[in-house]
Amino acid sequence: MRCTIWLTILSVWCLTGTSFALEVVRFAPLPMEDRETVMKQFRPMTDYLQQHLGISIEYVYADSYANILEKFRNGDIDLAYLGPLPYVELRGSHPQAEPLVHFKEASGQTTYTCGLAVFADSTFPLKNLKDKKLALTQPLSTCGYLSANGLLRQHGSSLESNYYRYLGKHDAVALAIVQGLFDAGGLKTAIGKKYAHLGLTIIDETDPLPSFALVGNKATLKPELLNQIRHALIAIDPEGKHRTMLADWGDNIRYGTVPSDDTNYDVIRELLGEVTIPDEGNF
Amino acid sequence: MGKQLKHLVARYGLIAVMLSLSIGLGLFLFINMQKKQTSHFSEHQHTLDTAYRASLQMYHLAIENFYSSTINRNDILQLLETAVTSQGPQQDLARGRLYRKLFPAYQALKTEIPLQLQFYLSDGTSFLRFHKPDRYGDPLLEFQESVRLANAEKRHVHGFETGKVRSGFRYVFPLIYQDRYLGSAAVSVTAKGIRDALAKLDPNREYTFLVNRDLTEPYIFPEQQWLYSPADIHPDYLLEDANAILPDSPPPLSAGATAINRQLRKNQQVQAALKQGRPLTTHATVDGSSHIVSMLPIMDIKGLTAGYLISYAQDPVSAAFFTEFVIYLTTMLFVLAVMTILMLRIRRWTVALSSEKHNLQAMNNALAEGVYVTDSKGSIERINPAACKALGFSEQDLLGKTAHDLFHCHSDNAFLPKDDCPFFTAISQGQPYQGEEIFRHRSGSILTVELASRPIWVSGKLIGSVTAFHDITARKATEERLKQSEEISRKLSTAVEQSPTAIIITDLDGIIEYANPQFLQMTGYGEEEVLGNGARLLNSGYMPNGFYKELWRTISAGRTWNGEMLNRRKDGDLYWELNAISPIRDRYNCITHYIATKTDISGRKRMEETLRENEEIQRTLMEGLPIPLVIIDAATRIIESVNPAAAQLIGSPEEEIVGNRCHSVLCPAQEDSCPILDLNQSVDSSEKFLIRHDGRQTPVLKTVRKITIKGREKLVECMMDIRDRLEAEESLRIANSQWKEATAKAEQLAEAADAANLAKSTFLASMSHEIRTPLNAILGYSQLLQKDSELHPNHREQIQTINRSGDHLLELINDILEVSRIEAGHVTLHPVPLDFRQLMADLASMFKLSCQQKDLRFDMALGQELPRYLNADRAKIRQVLINLLSNAVKFTDHGQISLRASGSTTDQLNWLIAVDIIDSGPGIDPGEQDKLFEAFEQTSSGRSSGLGSGLGLSISRAYAEQLGGELLLEKSAAGSGSQFRFTFSAQQCAGDELQLTPSGNRCQIDSIAPQFLPIKALVVEDDPNSRNMLCETLAEIGFSVEAVASGEEALRQVSKWEPDLVLMDVQMAGMDGYQATRHLRSLPNRKQMKIIIVTAGGLASCDLSKQTIEAGADDYIAKPFKTTELYTKLKSLCGFDYLYSPVTITQKSAGEIPLNPEAVQNLHESLLAALKQAVDDGDMIHFSELLDEVGASDGALRDYLSTLADRYEYEKLLNLLSQA
Structure with a gap:
């Protein structure tokens, strides 16, 4: 009897031998902050997915948003953590990009805002701002040109009336302002607030935008796996049994998730409208 | 004991000495190599230590400079004071300004040194991290000893320390402004910094930096944990960012260094050193390459081993030491081995020589022969005892004397001068001499001796000779006597030999x-x-x-x-x-x-023996021979001898027969005309009569031959009683005559039967074709017309009636053809797994309703032993049972019908299943029971009912026999019902083999999917009705169709039009369908064209399939066919897809479907009756086909009825249909 059981197990193992090789999923986090911070934020989440889904997750790191989108389109990335604008750009050229879940903000909302930040001792008024130096993240960053220009326009100004330059990451924008290299800058409000102890002040912020999302590549991953990833993340209960586990997760992703849908991004599409975002700064 | 020891020493002493010498020299060489290696390791360890200290010193100077010139300035300290003394936004602003102020200097230094800069408050709380600006406010006092010391003692503290983010060398400076202690500033150099500095000092080495697990793991930020992994070399140490993910991490270790680490994990010396925090330099070989590994413990501020700096480098020196050791050792061993061998050999030679001398002496003294040695002048120098004894002299008497003078004489005892003595002359001239000589004994007696003398030459000079002799005087005398004796013996021996x-x-x-x-x-x-x-x-x-x-x-x-x-x-x-x-x-x-x-x-x-045996054989033969035998003297014709068999045949004792003339007993009618003696025949073999002792004649077959014994001629007669044979021949003659008559009659009957059978087969085939061809057109057109959505409802019902009538006719023909196939042996079994209990339950459900309608009781009993799943021909079993149950219901007007099943098996695999169908009907008249199972025979009640063709029981019995069982009328009597027993054999099988066909969606084919069009189809059919019907059927779904009426036309049209598909009729005037197909297949470039044979012949499917393949066609379809059947075949053959009308059956519970009762009543009467009949008969395939007609007018009703049928709710179905 025991022999039979072992033989059966052996046969099944032989027949399904390949299934023991874990499926590899290539994940790219958006390089919003320095690499170490980004890795620290996402590592617990990818560990959780690996454990629950029996997959192996490899990190694909790129410093440019455009680079990530290009790799995604080429099938070199299976899963990415993207902000709304990068997603809308990606979806426009790659319909197989599928938003799986939105990450909730600390407020519990599935929206976030982008803000304009200055150093605490700055005295210039925002109205009709002119000839100031502004730090931006990346052309494809939601909180970059798109939001900063929108906010300035609300105050009778625009980026083109000022000097702006892309610095890449949100924390780089924050620190550049603290260091006095720029007068102001556009960044995600939540990140900006992390530098309040260095005198960084948010002086204006946008209306709520759809929060960051985990985007799957239908061209490279099976629909079943995408669904499994979505369900694994939705099943997380931030107020209940997963509270302790989430404490180690990055502050961008530790407040739970809700299912995502492409229609959520219509607001970004409207905001984008006919605006053409320059690829480089103007000074 | 002492002797043994001496022997052992003599034998193995030298080897033992040499071995000891080898071991001693080997040890000396090994210790020498070890010393060199230790010195080399020590030098390496010292180099690492020096380089490490130099690197630290370099950083120390740079950081001291940074502190004094950049941090410890009034403006900075003032700013810090503002920050530490204010609260809230003010403090944030001040902290921001401090950051802004120092950042450029920090950035500039960081490009040179991978460092971290952090400010602490006086309570040890982190105030500002330049390397991690978003983290602040965490307490560090308890964890970082350097900060605690700086705060407590207000002095510079520096040393290695683990951190919450990274480990490194920390330089902590107290910050005091205007006597106010503000806190401290710490500058840390990371492990990468140390490693980079070392790499610059000695680029030939590879470095790694390990940190103590116990001093690191508990303190680092939780989110930093992933960055640390266990070190390969020892589990107590961790490696920071082993894969160099972070930009300021050292590069990952090379594969060689990683392999060395794994190797050293097993090295006890290394493990002990790392455990105890000792420095160590050791050697490792990986992939044949030699490496030196130095481990330097790094002490933290508390003096604990906080980590290890390990360097790896190629080490040709150690390898050279080892090579040198091996060469010296090999050379030494070789030299010692050669010396040992030489000494052993010399000693063996010495011993051998001594032994040989001793042996020679002994041999000489022991020799029986006399031996003496003379010098060149003939004087005796040495003589052995045997020679002295033979000559009667003592040794002293002979030494120095000359043999010739003292004892050598010649045959005649005469004295010869020395120069004339041949023996003396020969040895004087150095020549060998051999021969018989005469010696004189001291007593004067003469001895004859045989001697041999050889000269002794040394360095080419004759120094003497050695002579050996022995006394042969006695032997000479014996030889003489022997010679005489041998002569006599030789003569005697020759006589005996010859x-x-x-x-x-x-x-x-x-x-x-x-x-x-x-x-x-x-x-x-x-x-x-x-x-x-x-x-x-x-x-x-x-x-x-x-x-x-x-x-x-x-x-x-x-x-x-x-x-x-x-x-x-x-x-x-x-x-x-x-x-x-x-x-x-x-x-x-x-x-x-x-x-x-x-x-x-x-x-x-x-x-003598042969003579005796022959006599015995003759006597035994005569007496024992079962054949009567008589010997007669030819001259006298007197009987000389008879054997017992002959006496018995004649009926007299032998003695009464012997002595009589032969004609008086043996052949009385041939007196004087004996075929042998009178007619000179050599042999007579003929039938004769012999006279028994009572005078009766007995017919015998007699063979007579003349023989000569001892010069006298005798007649030997053999006889055989042939009375029985004559009687048997007569019987056989009569039987032969009767058999010939019977054979002639049987041949006539067989010819008649063959003719009748041929006529029947021809009729059936002809009827089949003649009926099927028009029937094909009827069914085809009626199906096509039903698709016309504009058809008037009355016309639709009329067409549906035509279609159903056609179907009925087709079934009748099929029954007749089935009988024909059974008779021809063309019906084959198709066993499949079946759920037997489910099958019986279905049948019970079906017939229970029919029974209720006739107020009959129905019961079913299944034996407990019956297996559920069987492997058997489900269709045939079902058909037989339905036929028997239908008959029972049909002919029973009151009482009950019972269905009972039981099974028996011997091996639990092969079962014989018996099903009894018992009714209480009118019974079958005994006179009709014999013909009950014959085709086209009906009982009187069957005929009176007007139902059935009389084929059912005939087909059922044939099926039962094919299934390995039988169909019997067990018992029946007029008025007391009937009991039929149907048995079949089946194999038990596993239930999971059952392939249940789920009821699916019903779709109506609309057309071929456009991407597959155009598809050109050629119809070859001589019957215009069939041709037109087929063309329309194909065109309906999108084929481009052309038609021709003969095989010859088809060949021309195919060459011209190149169709993708040909539908080929078989029976046509001129070239038939099979011939036409063969011609088409031989056309060039038409191999891809699909050909379907369309036949109306009643052949069995296996024959059709064979003919189709032989002709080269791809498939066949038998007329009449259903449109869907043709469409399905075309799809699978040509590989295209259809577009379907989405007629989906909603799988709701039958009870949930709202049904309008009028819906059933709206059905045409004939359709309703057909549906009811199909349910009654359990023919759910036909029922399913009829549902298509229902669906044409009422889709919901079709779905509802279909769902009921799928769920086996026959009772509800029948009630519904009966209500209408």
Whole structure:
């Protein structure tokens, strides 16, 4: 009897031998902050997915948003953590990009805002701002040109009336302002607030935008796996049994998730409208 | 004991000394190598330590400078004071300004040194991290000793320390402004910094930096944990960012260094050193490459081993030490080995020489021959004792004397001068000499000696000779006597050897000492086989007991024994011999040997035996022969002898017959006309009559032959009683005549039967074709017309009636053809797994309703032993049971119908299932029971009912027999019902083999999917109705269709139009469909074209399939066919897809479907009746087809009925249909 059981197990193992090789999923986090911070934020989440889904997750790191989108389109990335604008750009050229879940903000909302930040001792008024130096993240960053220009326009100004330059990451924008290299800058409000102890002040912020999302590549991953990833993340209960586990997760992703849908991004599409975002700064 | 020890020392002493010497020298060389290596390791360790300290010193100076010139400035300290003394936004602003102020200097230094800068408050709380600006406010006092010391003692503190983010060398400076202690600033150099500095100092080494697990793991930020991984070399240490993910991490270790680490994990010395925090330099070899590894413990501020700096480098020096050691050791061992071998060899030679000398001396003294050595002048120098003894002199008498002078004389005892003595002349000239010489004994007696002398030469100079001699005087006398004796022996021996009589001489025990050639020839033995063996070698074992005792008694007594005995040759043959054995006596008259002379008398003995045997055989033959035999003297014609069989046939005793004339008994009618004696025939073989003693004549077959015995002619008569044979021949003749008559009659009947059968087959085939062809058109057109959505409802019902009638007709034809196939043996079994209990339950559900309608009771009983799942031909079993149950219901008006099933098996695999169908109907008249199962036969009640074709039971019985069982009418009597028993054999199987066909969506084919179009189809059909119907059927779904009426036209059209598909009728005038197909297949480039044979013949499917393949067609379809069947075949053959009308059956519970009762009533009466009949008959396939017609007018009703059927809710179905 025991022999039979072992033989059966052996046969099944032989027949399904390949299934023991874990499926590899290539994940790219958006390089919003320095690499170490980004890795620290996402590592617990990818560990959780690996454990629950029996997959192996490899990190694909790129410093440019455009680079990530290009790799995604080429099938070199299976899963990415993207902000709304990068997603809308990606979806426009790659319909197989599928938003799986939105990450909730600390407020519990599935929206976030982008803000304009200055150093605490700055005295210039925002109205009709002119000839100031502004730090931006990346052309494809939601909180970059798109939001900063929108906010300035609300105050009778625009980026083109000022000097702006892309610095890449949100924390780089924050620190550049603290260091006095720029007068102001556009960044995600939540990140900006992390530098309040260095005198960084948010002086204006946008209306709520759809929060960051985990985007799957239908061209490279099976629909079943995408669904499994979505369900694994939705099943997380931030107020209940997963509270302790989430404490180690990055502050961008530790407040739970809700299912995502492409229609959520219509607001970004409207905001984008006919605006053409320059690829480089103007000074 | 002492002797043994001496022997051991002599034998193995030298080897032991040499081995000890080898080990000693080897140890010396090894220790020498170890010393060199230790010195080399020490140098390496020292180098690492120095480089490490130099790197630290370099950073120390740079950081001291940074502190004094950049941090410890009034403006910075003032800013810090503002920050630490304010709260809230003010503090944030001040902290921001501090960051802004110092950042450029920090950035500039960071490009040179990978460092971290952090400010602490006086309570040890982190105030500002330049390397991690978003983290602040965490307490560090307890964890970082350097900060605690700086705060407590207000002094510079520096040393290695683990951190919450990274480990490194921390330089902590107290910050005091205007006597106010503000806190401290710490600058840390990361492990990468140390490593980079070391790499610059010695680029040939690879470095890694390990941190102590116990001093690191508990303190680092939780989110940093992933960055640390266990070190390969020792589990107590961790490696920071082993994969170099972070930009300021050291590069990952090379594969070689990683392999060294794994190797050193097993090295006890390394493990112990790392555990104890000791420095160590060791050696490792990876992939044949030699490496030196130095481990330097790093102490933290508390003096604990906080980490290890490990360097790896190629190490040709250690390898060279080892190579040198191996070369020296090998050379030393080789030299010692050669010396040992040489010394052993010399010692062996010395011992051998000494031994040889001793042996020679002993041999000389022990020699029986006399030996003496002379010098060149002939004087005796040495002489052995044997020579002295032979000559009668003492050694002293002879030494210095000349042999020639003292004892050598010549044959005539004359003295010869030395120069004339040939012996002396030869040895004086240095020549060897050999011969017989005469020596004189001291007593004066003359000795004849045989001597041999050889000269002794040393370095080409004759120094003397050695002479050996022995006394042969006695031998010479003996030789003379022997010569005379041999002459006599030779003569005697020649006589014995040449003797024709076998002679052997044995000793007193009978052991053969001599055997002459004649004896060897007679017995077949070789000389070597008989000499030394006893004479009993020839014993045959057949001589009586006491025979040999008597023989021995005679010869032992000194007498001669004469007699015959049976002996055995070597090859096993027995032979008789005549023996004369005499003793041989010596001169003392004592018997020393026996001599035996033997003569082979086997030939004579054999002749005597043969004569005796022949007489015996003749006598036995005569008496024992079952054939009557009579011997008559030819001259006198007197009976000389009769055997018992002849006496019995004649009926008289032998003595009464012998002595009579032959004609009085044997052939009285042929007196004077004896075929042998009177008519000179050599043999007479004829039937005759003999006269028995009572005067009756007996017919016999007699054979007579003339023979000559001892010069007299005799007649030998053999007889055989032939009365029985004559009687049997008569019976056979009569039987033959009767058989010929019967055969002739049987042949006539067989011819008649063949003719009738041929006529029937021809009729059936013809009928099949003639009916099917028009029927095909009827069914085809009616199906096409039903698709017309604009058809008037009345016309639709009329067309549906036509279609159903056609179907009914088709079933009837199929029944008739099935009988025809059964008779021709064309029906085959298709066993599939089936749920037998489910099958019986379905049948019960079906027939329960029919019974209720006729107020009949229905019961079913299934034996417990019955297996659920069987492997058998489900369709045939079902058809037989439905037929029997239908008959039972049909002919029973009151009472009940029972269905009972039971099973039996011997091996639990093969089952014989028996199903009894018992009714309480009118029963079957005994006169009709015989014809019950014959085709086209109906009982009187069957005929009166007007139902059925009379084929059902005939087909059922044929099926039962095919299923390995039988169908029997168990019992039946008029008025008391009937019991039929149907048995079949089946195999038990696993239920999971069952393939249940789920009911699916019903779709109506609209057209071929556009991407597959155009598809060109050619219809070849001589019947215009069928042709047109087929064209329309194909065109309906999108085919481009053309049609021709013959095979010849088809060939032309295919060449011209190149269709993708050909539908080929079989029976056509001229070239038939199969011929046309073969021609089409031989056309060039038409291999891809699909050809379907369309036939109306009633052939079995296997025959059709065979003919189709042989002709080269791809598939066939039998007329009449359903449109969907044709469409399905075309799809699978041509590989295209259809577009379907989405007619999906909603799988709701039947109870949930709202049904308008009028919906059923709206169905046409004939359709309703057909549906009801199908349910009654359990023919759910036909029911399913009828549902298509229902769906044409009411889709919801079709779905509802279909769902009921799928769920086996036949009762509800029938109730519904009956209500309407």
